[in-house]
Amino acid sequence: MQVPEEDTPMLAVCIDETGALFLKHVPRPELRDAQLLIKVTATALNRADLLQKRGLYQPAHGESQILGLEASGVIDAIGPGVKGNWKLGSEVMALLSGGGYAEYVAVPEELVMPVPSHLTLYQAAAIPETWLTAYQLLHFIAKVKPNETVLIHAGASGVGTAAIQLVRLGRAVPIVTAGSPEKLQFTEQLGAALGINYKEDNFSEKVLQFTEGRGADIILDCIGGSSWEKNVSSLALDGRWVLYGALGGKTVDGDLLGKLLRKRGHLLCTLLRSRSLQYKAELVRSFTEQVLPLFKSTDSPLCPVIDSTFNMEDIEKAHRHMEENQNIGKIIIKIGSS
Ligand SMILES: NC(=O)c1ccc[n+]([C@@H]2O[C@H](COP(=O)([O-])OP(=O)(O)OC[C@H]3O[C@@H](n4cnc5c(N)ncnc54)[C@H](OP(=O)(O)O)[C@@H]3O)[C@@H](O)[C@H]2O)c1
Incomplete structure (x- = not known):
């Protein structure tokens, strides 16, 4: 990968017209009111990045065009109007609207969190987008209660691995689907009470067996179209089905509403990135x-x-790893030239 020798102040991953990623020097972000400037140590990949580079998921107006929904690093500058007791050099991690694949990122102070003391900045980069998404799905949207059964699709994904742990923390019961024995074994070690290989088994039959015919109280669904019918069959009466992605397509052909009505099911849809600053700050x-x-x-x-963990120069390799569905948990990118 070529790094052009331009006399500009920060290295960032940019996207060419074909969707290919390359490193380039670009201006540092300007620090706006109530923002912190973070010198980035690491960022992490999210599925949304794969869509954004293909022009299918654009950042909101006025936000950075650079990829990257989360980052960890140290505070490099404190903007005007910042109210919190932030210190230059403190280790932090942040939820971003974009801009994480770069040496510096500016972020509203409300979206910055201290790094837990025994975690490295590389571990911290794995937390913001994935854990806040899983936390939002379970507590802001589905309002999980102890002893409820939560069916988590893509159990070995970034969001899935966080959700398993948060469900256990809430004293509820996580059950998962995933596409390989290795992924299922990992999710079971993490706390899943049941792992179902959705490529080999009809997951709704397994869910009904496990719940003695009751079904799952909550389904965290990032698959959508391809598994809607099995999801309705897996749902308990009055259950909450939370749709937050569409890896399996967006179209539905069949009696979805009739089946959902008979279950008195709640279909709840959510996206985090497009939420207001106020909502994200509360989260x-x-x-x-x-x-x-x-x-x-x-x-x-x-x-x-x-x-x-990949070096910034190997960003294309890192994306391929996610595109091939190979990862269990998060793919971390070290920022800066190696
Ligand atoms: N709504 C929001 O605010 C929000 C926020 C963050 C993420 N998300 C969504 O959450 C999902 C997970 O994101 P992530 O970054 O954690 O993903 P990830 O780590 O890349 O994992 C995704 C996994 O999903 C499985 N998968 C892919 N295509 C599938 C299909 N057609 N049917 C069934 N399983 C499939 C694959 O595992 P297997 O080997 O098990 O098939 C893949 O490894 C994505 O859909 C993403 O868009 C939504």
Whole structure:
């Protein structure tokens, strides 16, 4: 990968017209009111990045065009109007609207979190987008209760591995689907009470067997179209089906509404990136209070799951790894030239 010798102040991953990624020097972001500038140590991949580089998921107006929905690093500058007690050089991690694949990123202070004390900045980069998404799905949207059964699709994904741990933390019962024995074994070690290979088995039959015919109280669904019918069959009466992705397509052909009606099912749809700053700030505040302290001890019940770590120059390789569905947990990118 070529790094052009331009006299500009930060290295970033850019996208060419074919969707290919390359490193380039670009201007550092300007620090706006109530923002912190983070010198980035690491970022992590998200499925949304794969769509954005193909022009299928654009950042909101006024947000960075650079990929990257999360980052960890140290505070490099504190903008005007910042209210919190932030210190230059402190280790932080942040939920971003974009811009994580670069040496510096500017972010509203409400979306910045301290790094739990025994975690490295590489581990911290695996937390913001994935854990906040899983926390939002379970607590802001589905409002999970103890002893409920939660069916988590793509159980070995970044979001899935965080969701398994958060369901256990909430004293509910996680059951998962995944596409290989290795992924299922990993999710079971992480706390899944049942793992179903959706490529080999009809997952709704397994869910009904496990719940003695009742069905799952909550389904966390990032698959959508290809498995809608099995999802309705898996849902308990009055169950909550949370749709937050469409890896299996967006179209539905059949009696979805009739079947959902008979289950008195709640279909709840959510996206995090397009939420207001106020909503994200409330999510970050709640997660920081309720969950972050539990990462702080070495015998913590929670751990960020890291699949692999790539240098920034190998960003194309890292994307291919995710495109081929090979990762279990998060793919981390070290920022800066190696
Ligand atoms: N709504 C939101 O705000 C929000 C926020 C973050 C992420 N998301 C969504 O959450 C999902 C997970 O994201 P991530 O970054 O954690 O993903 P990830 O780590 O890349 O894992 C995704 C996994 O999904 C499985 N998968 C892919 N295509 C599938 C299909 N057609 N049917 C069934 N399984 C399939 C694959 O595992 P197997 O080997 O098991 O098939 C793949 O490894 C994505 O859909 C993403 O868009 C939504």
